[in-house]
Amino acid sequence: MALRHALLAALLDRELSGYQLSKLFDLAASSFWHASSQQLYAELAKLEADGLLTGHEVVQHGRPNKRVFALTDTGRDELARFTAAPTKPISIRDDLIVKAYAEHAADPSVLIKQLDERLTQARAKDEFLQAQLTRLRDGLSEQEYLATAENIGPYLAGTRGRMYLKDEISWCEWAAEVLRGRC
Amino acid sequence: MALRHALLAALLDRELSGYQLSKLFDLAASSFWHASSQQLYAELAKLEADGLLTGHEVVQHGRPNKRVFALTDTGRDELARFTAAPTKPISIRDDLIVKAYAEHAADPSVLIKQLDERLTQARAKDEFLQAQLTRLRDGLSEQEYLATAENIGPYLAGTRGRMYLKDEISWCEWAAEVLRGRC
DNA sequence: GGCCTCATGTAATCAGTTACATGATTGG
DNA sequence: CCAATCATGTAACTGATTACATGAGGCC
Numbered sequence: 327m328a329l330r331h332a333l334l335a336a337l338l339d340r341e342l343s344g345y346q347l348s349k350l351f352d353l354a355a356s357s358f359w360h361a362s363s364q365q366l367y368a369e370l371a372k373l374e375a376d377g378l379l380t381g382h383e384v385v386q387h388g389r390p391n392k393r394v395f396a397l398t399d400t401g402r403d404e405l406a407r408f409t410a411a412p413t414k415p416i417s418i419r420d421d422l423i424v425k426a427y428a429e430h431a432a433d434p435s436v437l438i439k440q441l442d443e444r445l446t447q448a449r450a451k452d453e454f455l456q457a458q459l460t461r462l463r464d465g466l467s468e469q470e471y472l473a474t475a476e477n478i479g480p481y482l483a484g485t486r487g488r489m490y491l492k493d494e495i496s497w498c499e500w501a502a503e504v505l506r507g508r509c
Numbered sequence: 510m511a512l513r514h515a516l517l518a519a520l521l522d523r524e525l526s527g528y529q530l531s532k533l534f535d536l537a538a539s540s541f542w543h544a545s546s547q548q549l550y551a552e553l554a555k556l557e558a559d560g561l562l563t564g565h566e567v568v569q570h571g572r573p574n575k576r577v578f579a580l581t582d583t584g585r586d587e588l589a590r591f592t593a594a595p596t597k598p599i600s601i602r603d604d605l606i607v608k609a610y611a612e613h614a615a616d617p618s619v620l621i622k623q624l625d626e627r628l629t630q631a632r633a634k635d636e637f638l639q640a641q642l643t644r645l646r647d648g649l650s651e652q653e654y655l656a657t658a659e660n661i662g663p664y665l666a667g668t669r670g671r672m673y674l675k676d677e678i679s680w681c682e683w684a685a686e687v688l689r690g691r692c
Numbered sequence: 693g694g695c696c697t698c699a700t701g702t703a704a705t706c707a708g709t710t711a712c713a714t715g716a717t718t719g720g
Numbered sequence: 721c722c723a724a725t726c727a728t729g730t731a732a733c734t735g736a737t738t739a740c741a742t743g744a745g746g747c748c
Contacts, residue, residue, distance in 0.1 A: 328602065328707065335611035345727050353600060358610050360600035365708060367729055390716050390727045402614060409615045413605045413623055415630055417536060417543035419511065422596045423669050427541050428518035429662035431585060432592045440596050447598055472687050479612035482687070486606050486680050493672040501665050504655050511735065528699050548736060550701055573699045573744055 329369050332359035334378065334397060334405040339477060343384070343392040344370055357455055357487025358480075370395055378404055426501060434505050441502040448494040455491065459484050512552050515542035517561065517580060517588040522660060526567070526575040527553055540638055540670025541663075553578055561587055609684060617688050624685040631677035638674065642667050 335358075336342065336350055347370075348363035349355060361369075373379040378401035381393045397405070422444055429437060462481050463471040472478055518541075519525065519533055530553070531546035532538060544552075556562040561584035564576045580588070605627055612620060645664050646654040655661055 328604070331604065332607045332610075335607050335614075338611055338614050343727075344729090345725095348727090353598065356600055358606045359602055362709070363727090364710090364729070367727095371729095386726090388717070389725085392727065405611055405614055406616075408604075409608045409611060409623070410619050413608065413627065415536065415627065415634075416601070416603050417539055418599070418601070418670070418673055419542055420599050420669075421511070421514065421591075423541045423666050424515045424518050425592045425596065426669070427515075427662045427666040428521055428588055428592060429665060430660040431518075431521050431588055433589075436593050440592070444596065444598065451598075473690065477613040478687070478691075479610045482612060482684050483606050483610040485683075486603075486609070486676075487601070489676040489680055490601055490673075493669075493676060497669050497672055500668075504661070504665070507656065508661075526699080527701090528697095531699090545737070546699090547701070547738090550699095552735095554701095569698095571745070572697085575699065 329359065329361050329365060330373065330378075331405065331408045332361070333366070333369060333373060334401055334408075335479070337379065337395055337397050337401075338405070338479075341394040341396045343394045345392060346394075354451060355454065357458075358483040373401070377401075429505070434509055438502045438505050441498040441505075445495060445498040445502070448491050448498065452488060452491040452495065455484060455488050459488070512542065512544050512548060513556065513561075514588065514591045515544070516549070516552060516556060517584055517591075518662070520562065520578055520580050520584075521588070521662075524577040524579045526577045528575060529577075537634060538637065540641075541666040556584070560584075612688070617692055621685045621688050624681040624688075628678060628681040628685070631674050631681065635671060635674040635678065638667060638671050642671070 332351070333347065336347060342350070344363065344367050347366050348361075351359055351361040351366060353360050370379065370381070374381050374395070377398060379395045380398055381395045384392050384394050386392065422440060425432065425437060425440060459481060462484070466474070471481065475481070515534070516530065519530060525533070527546065527550050530549050531544075534542055534544040534549060536543050553562065553564070557564050557578070561581060562578045563581055564578045566574055567577050568574050605623060608615065608620060608623060642664060645667070649657070654664065658664070
């Protein structure tokens with residue numbers, strides 16, 4: 327039930343369909359949580375069955391109809407309860423770091439290739455995310471935005487996502503450089 | 510089988526027991542992978558059954574005997590194969606970021622408390638990890654160490670871990686400050 | 693005598709991934 | 721007519737967590 331609260335948070339002040347949520351939780355697009363569409367539809371059904379969400383059909387023309395979901399009062403309470411509960415720290419579980427750890431057994435060029443690939447991916451994601459944050463700010467400076475905006479949660483989360491991506495970028499650059507220097 | 514390769518990497522140039530590995534993969538201590546002791550013993554058994562590791566009893570006096578594990582040639586090959594295979598990017602799945610995303614529904618003071626707690630944990634972990642890295646360098650500067658040391662893998666991985674922790678520290682500080690400024 | 697570290701597991705459950713599946717509509 | 725986007729799932733499996741369990745020895 328880990329995705330559960332991420333879904334409640336995503337639906338906090340808007341209604342979204344499973345498909346729209348699958349865009350938000352997309353691996354490339356999500357700064358705060360990732361989930362596959364299959365997992366999303368399954369969890370949405372559970373959340374509705376548990377009374378934390380209500381879904382209703384939206385008739386569309388020119389494209390298939392959809393079901394959008396909204397928080398119920400119970401859902402809102404559950405989200406508040408979750409927020410107040412102690413948070414366990416996580417650890418990164420990234421195969422790329424394991425590969426770096428095993429550098430001693432690896433062909434350096436193979437490892438460098440992996441680092442370069444990740445670097446490219448991270449740069450692309452960072453650009454995307456930066457654009458999203460800029461759009462959120464809507465012309466305001468960060469300071470103005472954070473002081474005045476109604477709902478800054480997504481901006482706080484997105485900023486954390488960008489920090490992670492920036493680390494990926496600098497670590498990959500640095501590690502690849504170190505390895506190149508040893509060949 | 511995700512822990513699998515982390516275990517192979519950890520045993521790359523030393524023999525360790527399940528218990529020693531459980532220290533290495535401890536939530537507070539692990540810069541590159543986390544696993545519970547239960548999971549470790551289960552995975553070690555599988556790895557031995559699959560012929561990637563060999564275990565042998567070490568008789569101790571003053572404390573219980575232990576079984577230490579070493580890589581087999583097959584295990585070493587598997588690790589090389591793993592390193593060369595494409596690496597999927599991961600996404601952070603951190604409840605704390607979800608809580609920040611849901612800031613709009615939360616009591617600010619509750620969220621600030623959560624950020625402060627995480628901040629304290631991250632600082633403690635970072636100090637621990639910094640000490641580990643310093644010990645690895647053994648008097649050398651980072652540059653010297655990285656240029657001359659035999660096996661720099663753990664240092665590369667540990668550095669990534671520290672970057673993550675430093676982000677946690679600055680993000681928690683920043684977000685808490687932003688929230689305090691809005692009360 | 694009680695708590696901590698060392699040492700190793702079993703069993704049940706939960707969370708997430710992978711593979712497979714379907715069908716409508718829009719745009720080139 | 722073919723590919724892309726919109727829209728929603730089922731089923732099998734893998735990986736990780738949680739709860740429970742045991743026993744020896746050292747230290748205060």
